[in-house]
Amino acid sequence: MAKKVYxxxxxxxxxxxxxxxxxxxxxxxxxxxxxxxxxxxxEAEAYLGxxxxxxxxxxxxxxxxxxxxxxxFDAAQKAYSYGCILLYQEQRTELSKAFYNTEDxxxxxxxxxxxxxxxxxxxxxxxxxxxxxxxxxxQGIESWATGEWKRNKPGTIRYKAFFDTLxxxxxxxxxxxxxxxxxxxEAVDRLAKAALGIG
Numbered sequence: 001m002a003k004k005v006y007x008x009x010x011x012x013x014x015x016x017x018x019x020x021x022x023x024x025x026x027x028x029x030x031x032x033x034x035x036x037x038x039x040x041x042x043e044a045e046a047y048l049g050x051x052x053x054x055x056x057x058x059x060x061x062x063x064x065x066x067x068x069x070x071x072x073f074d075a076a077q078k079a080y081s082y083g084c085i086l087l088y089q090e091q092r093t094e095l096s097k098a099f100y101n102t103e104d105x106x107x108x109x110x111x112x113x114x115x116x117x118x119x120x121x122x123x124x125x126x127x128x129x130x131x132x133x134x135x136x137x138x139q140g141i142e143s144w145a146t147g148e149w150k151r152n153k154p155g156t157i158r159y160k161a162f163f164d165t166l167x168x169x170x171x172x173x174x175x176x177x178x179x180x181x182x183x184x185x186e187a188v189d190r191l192a193k194a195a196l197g198i199g
Contacts, residue, residue: 005148007044009034013171016044018147041148064088064131067120068176068184069141071112072192078105082116083191085184086123095119096195104155110138112192114159117141121162124169135174137185142173 006023008014011033017023020037027033038044065088073080081098097115104111117134124132136142143149144156145163163171176185 004037005044006037007047015146022147065124065129066133068135068188069116070188070192071109073108074196074198080112081192081195082112083188084116084119096191098195107155111155113138118162131170133172135176137176
């Protein structure tokens with residue numbers, strides 16, 4: 001029998017979850033929670049209205065933060081980095097950082113994109129922003145967080161643990177096709193490269 005997936009439309013965190021335990025954790029105690037189980041991820045996505053993930057959340061979420069993240073990698077330096085641009089209440093914040101010779105370097109640019117996602121989430125938590133629309137181009141950013149993908153490396157385990165500690169930020173994930181001309185996605189790619197000095 002196929003394993004069910006769980007979609008949370010309104011809850012502490014929204015999205016698709018692989019287990020009932022994760023779904024329950026995000027709806028218990030949340031007033032007006034909306035969630036359902038589905039046989040397939042496609043049905044769950046349709047329920048969430050996430051088939052078109054290139055929408056413009058700013059039209060309906062004036063109080064939400066919009067963040068684009070990307071990672072980069074340089075084999076010569078054994079280093080990876082992230083670029084992150086956050087848009088909140090007409091302010092633009094750019095973040096970037098490089099990491100050298102860490103245990104996560106084998107994950108290459110993916111390690112950077114994970115760090116960028118965590119930086120965006122942490123920014124919202126520290127600034128008391130309750131909703132974050134997170135735009136990414138590597139599927140693991142969403143799938144490791146929701147438990148859809150197994151985590152078998154220290155970096156992915158740490159990422160999931162960090163995601164689970166978020167108490168006051170609702171994350172809405174949006175997949176963007178890499179290098180497809182989306183300006184902010186291209187901009188975070190440039191930021192990540194600049195952090196490594198390879199722009």
